[in-house]
Amino acid sequence: MAEEKKNLFDYDESSIKTLDWQEHIRLRPGMYIGKLGDGSSADDGIYVLLKEVVDNCIDEHTMGYGKSVDIAIEKGTVTVRDYGRGIPLGKVVDVVSKINTGAKYDSKVFQKSVGLNGVGTKAVNALSSYFKVTAFRDGKQKTAEFQKGILTKEHKEEKTTEGNGTEVLFVPDDSVFKNYHYIHEYMDNQFWNYCYLNAGLVINFNGKKYVSKNGLLDLLQRKTNEDELRYPIIHLKGEDIEIAITHENQYGEEYYSFVNGQFTTQGGTHLAAFREGFVKTIREFYKKDYDAADIRGSICAAISVRVQEPVFESQTKTKLGSNVVYEGGPTMKNFVGDFLARDLDLFLHKNPSVAEALKKRIEQNEKERKELAGIKKLANERAKKANLHNKKLRDCRFHYNDEATGKDKDKVIEKQKETTIFITEGDSASGSITKSRNVETQAVFSLRGKPLNCYGLTKKVVYENEEFNLLQHALNIEDNYEDLRYNNIVIATDADVDGMHIRLLLMTFFLQFFPDLVKNGHVFILETPLFRVRNKQETIYCYDEGEKQAAVKKLGGKPEITRFKGLGEISPEEFGRFIGAEMRKEPVMLLPETHIQQVLEYYMGKNTPDRQEFIIDNLKVELDKVEETV
Structure with a gap:
């Protein structure tokens, strides 16, 4: 008698699986490092791996051990060396390969550290094709080597002349992080942030030295253009809190928030407390009930707090959930609010010229808001009607601003990162x-044609x-950047002259009116292949001339070569792979030393001799390339 097939819905002992720690991390990497990615976004997994290792070095420095950290990245191999106390030699293997093993559970040892859950380096280990850790401690050293989280060699203890500390070397697994590449600017920001939050710390990265003497004051000086500031940066420091504040000429609000040295890109309770406390202090100082949007419009500020036992909303620690600073202490709202009410109020009383400049900035915002009020109301009524039948937007199911709660919290957080x-x-x-x-995480907004060149226009044009x-x-950014509905805003145009012009016009729109989207790494250019090279056995898509030549060589003979002149020539079946897991997208980045108005004036203002020369020289090169390949 044939054995009956097992019912797919049976739930018995055989349904229960126990995974080793490394198997679980590799099966569900999003739970531990957020998203995977290829390195084109600042929150992609390869940067999280690096951060998890460096965080441990920073915690050692915070505790008073080790003044410098050496970091090197060469051909995908990452090496991080600190000069702290070094992992106790008998626990080298356990610390990097046993979940919930670490010193940070003992709050007496690490009072206000970043890495509290004992998962970080284990995730790095599990998601690396090769991982090596060496501890140097009191004239002895011990090394352990792993592949994909599995111990391959445990060395014996031996003598050393090296100073105390820990060295971690790892190679991200390219079967997990496909086609990954490190973008220097993302790491540059990450290392500077470490130094701003730890005055005196020296980070050496591939021959470049990072060090800060003035903390968040240095951060804001680097992020702003001195010529556009309405008043000198206000810099306030207290026990477990540091704040820097100024106002610029741009639209929107720009914040850099940190907890225990961790850059909380999605803010949290400390940032909410700052935004509320700043408004309250300003109203009380000027004895006038200004609108909150007028007080915070064009602000650029940084806040750093140190908290005992911080609670983050995800393993990647991008949003603080803690409401108290330490056990039995004040709420975050009271802690930050009281500091501002005391120190900011005192600063404004002592510096009347700054107080006057700030008042003028607020009143200018108020005037602009009232001028916009009439047209805004009409435009929003039109938009509301249009949104009911908005053919321009094909929406997706998950959104970046969805509330992640309940049993599906981890799934929602993972999908939020992917929203595009x-x-x-x-x-x-x-x-x-x-x-x-992917209808779950990818939406499409269709333009009618070339958008308006909005350079030099006021925000009235947006309405x-x-x-x-x-x-x-569609983006949900009218009132503030915090309610953004998509993590990735991807400009997808043809790679011809018209397509390039549309890219420039859209980037002008974002830089002019919503610069925080660009500054916080949400805007990208979609890269699609220029060529398809195939024979009967294999098809290769190529993104430039070099890749095309390599494909022709690989396939041999005389393969069929197709040049895609526009996105519309790529079939939906083919397009799926170019916007899927292996999508290539180029981030639109602004270096700290780049000032928005200067950039827009150069590219989008009236033709100057310099710009004409730049366009002629560069367009000729690009056209020559196109003619060669057609």
Whole structure:
């Protein structure tokens, strides 16, 4: 008698699986490091791996051990060396390979550290094709080597002349992080942040030295243009709190928030307390009930707090959930609010010229807001009607601003990271993306044609221009950047002259009116292949001439070569792979020393001899390349 097939819905002893720690991390990496990615986003997994290792070095420095950290990245191999106390030699293997093993559970040893859960280096170990840790301690050293989290060699203790500390070397597993590459600017920001929060700490990275003497004051000086500041940066320090504040000429609010040296990119209770406390202090100082949006408009501020036993909303620690600073102590709201009410109020009384400049900035915001009020109301009524039947937007199910709670919290957080809106032009390109997208996490916004060049115009144009108004509503950024609905805003245009122009016009829109989207790494350019090279056995998609030549060589003979002149020429079936797990996208980045108005004036202002020369020289090179390949 044939054995009956097992019912797929049976729930018995055989349904229960126990995974080793490294198997679980590799099966569900998003639970430990957020998203995977290829390195094109600042929150991609390869940067989280690096951060997890460096965080341990910073905690040692915070405790008073080790004044410098050496970091090197060469061809995908990452080496991090600190000069702290070094892992106790008898626990070298356990610390990097046993979940919930570490010194940070003892709050007497690490009072206000970043890494509290004993998971960080284990995740790095499990997600690396090769991982080696060496502890140097009191004239002795011990090394352990791993592959994908599995111990391959445990060395015996031996004598050493090296100073105390720990060295970790790892190679991210390219079967997990596909086509990954490190972008120097992301690491540059990360290392500077470590130094701003730990005055005197020296980080040496690939021959470059990072060190800060003035903490958050240095951070804001680097992030702002001195010529555009309304008043000198206000820098306030207290026990377990540091704040820097100024106002610029740009739109929006720009914040850099930190907890125990951790850059909380999504803010949390400390940032909410700052935003509320700042408004309250300003109202009380000027004895006037200014609108909160007028007080915070154009602000650029940084806040750092140190908290005992911080509670973060995810393993990657990008949002603080703690409401208290330490056991039995004040709420975060009271702690930050009281500090501002005392120290900021005192500063403004002592510096009347700063107080006057701040008042003028607030009143200018108030005037601009009232001027916008009438047109804003009409535009929003139009947008509301249009949104009911908005053919421009094909939305997705998950959004970046979804509330992550309950049993599906981890799933929602993972999907939030993936949320993407493609801004594309033309029905054919929009159609291909719409048919091949992931409806859970990918939305499409279709442009009618070339958007308006908004350089030099006021924010009134965002409401007067129907397309811009619908776009800001789709992104949900009208009132503030915190309610952004998509983590990734991807401009998807043809790689021809018209497509390049549309890219520039859209980037002008974001830089002019919503610069925080660019500064916080949310805006990208979609890269799609220029060529398809194939024979009967294999198809290779190539993104530039070099890749095309390599593909022709690999396939041999005379393969068929197709050049894609526009996104509409790529079938939906093919397009699916270009916006899937292996999507290539180039981040739109602003270096700290780059000032928005200067950039926009150069590219989008009236033609100057310099710009004409730049366009002629560079366009000729690009056109020559195109002619060679057609």
